[in-house]
Amino acid sequence: MAQASLSHFSSFFLILLLFALSLGQQTTAGHGLSIKEATIDDIQLAFKHKQLTSRQLVQFYLGEISRLNPFLKGVIEVNPDALYLADKADYERKTKAPSVSLSKLHGIPILVKDNIATKDKLNNTAGSYALLGSVVPRDAGVVTKLRKAGAIILGKASLSEWVYGRSNHTPPGWSGRGGQGVFSTDAAYVLDVIAGIDSNDLATSEASRYIPKGGYAQFLRPDGLRGKRIGIVTALFNFVGDASQTQTFEQHFNTLRKRGAVLVDNLEIAHFDEIYNASSEIIALSAEFKIYLNTYLKNLVASPVRSLADVIAFNNKNSKLEKVKEYGQGLLLEAGATNGIGNAEKAALVNLAKLSKNGFEKLVTKKRLDAVVAPSEAVSTLLAIAGSPGVVVPAGYTKDGVPFGISFGGLRGSEPKLIEIAYGFEQATKIRKPPSLKNFKI
The missing domain is CATH 3.40.190 (D-Maltodextrin-Binding Protein; domain 2)
Structure with a gap:
């Protein structure tokens, strides 16, 4: 029962960001299509009528990241293979390869948060320098589904370090690697792709029974x-x-x-008031955080840290880099003091x-x-x-x-x-x- 409850109250939420740094000067691509406010449907229509290519789309977004990210700090890093993946998507559309699924997300660049694993040239760090250079064994389940649908993983989006799991004193959106970030229809298309069973996540088996026949986009009414x-x-x-x-x-x-x-x-x-006082939630989350993080770190192919204790020690050793004096690491210390799932x-x-x-x-x-x-x-x-x-x-x-x-x-x-x-x-x-x-x- 305890194990089922752990999955049920897990504190990690996977968040997908369709990238929308869309404020450039040159934001049109043939016949007046405005990339900066285009929806997935708009972009797919432009693909169909050869008004736009995935390469052009990715080049636009990479340019916007280069121009705006020094101020907004919304992107931790970009995928060095993004243009190659864009060319691949353009080729697949051109040749209409029978083995390729031309879904709504095919050829669409997408950012994923830096706590979502990608088995490629991108880092996977949850915003922490402690995990810089670590190597994951595989893509996260949602990333596997996105790639299968033909989406282009453009890069990693910023987040609060350890997903608000480091300290109560860190500003929202801040992480050591990312710095301080500035804070329906497309979401339904993404949900249609990522929903379903992930063999490495038992909780998705139960959740999958709620997926409606015909997908979620049909409810855009x-x-x-x-x-x-x-x-x-x-x-x-x-x-x-x-x-x-x-x-x-x-x-x-x-x-x-x-x-x-x-x-x-x-x-x-x-x-x-008791619910929002969150005392029971904090007790459960602290224990879960240590258990699941230790398991994750242990299973990495390579990593500078192999346990929560290692992460805490890294932060102390690199206190200026991780701004420990300014923000502390109270939540990590609380989690580190737990000892599994006991009576409390x-x-x-x-x-x-x-x-x-x-x-x-x-x-x-x-x-x-x-x-x-x-x-x-x-x-x-x-x-x-x-x-x-x-x-x-x-x-x-x-x-x-x-x-x-x-x-x-x-x-x-x-x-x-x-x-x-x-x-x-x-x-x-x-x-x-x-x-x-x-x-x-x-």
Whole structure:
């Protein structure tokens, strides 16, 4: 039971980024196609009509990375084989090789976070210098599926070092290697490719039974909000500290209603404060982190470090490089002090399951909700301990021009409804606008 719970409450989330550093001067490719705001469908259509090649697309993105990354620090490194892979994709389209799957992602450059293993010339470091030069035994499961679909792994995206697992004092988006980063439709296409069983990840076997026949893209419906029951948990919106944002969310609630959604307001989740105090979650995550990281490091083909203890020692030895004096490594030390899954960890896992069952899961079931709405990623704690899906889409901008989101979360297997809700909301609001770098001297 303990082992199953470990998989269930795992703290590692694989995040795929479709690259969108799209602010260049020359952003068109034949017949007026704007690369900077093009969707996957737009790009595939341009491929089909020979208005664009994968090489041209990759060259554009590499140019944008070179131009913008010194300021944005969104990319840790680029794939030296990216242009070769682009040429390969162009050749496959030209020759229409029967053994090649020309999926929606074929020839599309994609960044993966630096905690997702790629068995190529890229490093795999979770943002830490401690893992620089390590060699993984194989691609991560999602990368295997992306390559099979013909996607081009363009490089590694920045992230918070060890995925927020090093210290509570590191700024969001900072890592030793990456420095300080600046912070629907395409996502559904990616989800269709990466969803499914990974033979090296037992948790995916259970999750795969929720994959809908026909894939996820079929749920991209402009009227997806119609008839959906969406819950508003009052406590979640206490995380909104700006009055203008509160007003924005009220406007969005009206939009949801106008588009046919039924909003169920003033909801409460049992033991909400205990859930967000996160004491049980921290106990479980600390023990899991050490167990899984040690296993990962042990199985590497080559690595400067072979255990969490080695990582901690590396940081102490290279304190200036890893800025240990500024940010510390408190979470790593907490994890290092654990000793497997003992009575305290088992009790924490049981408590998390109980809190979820009697809280979020009970609320959604009792109120017959399709989803719960929340500001930005505020619902993520509830979803993490429940093993449930969620989606975040653009909601607006602060007075300083910083974007913020609105999230929707549901029970396990609710991805189709969440995609309908998120896509319906996006089509109704059209919030997102191309980012501006007017304050940067480029």
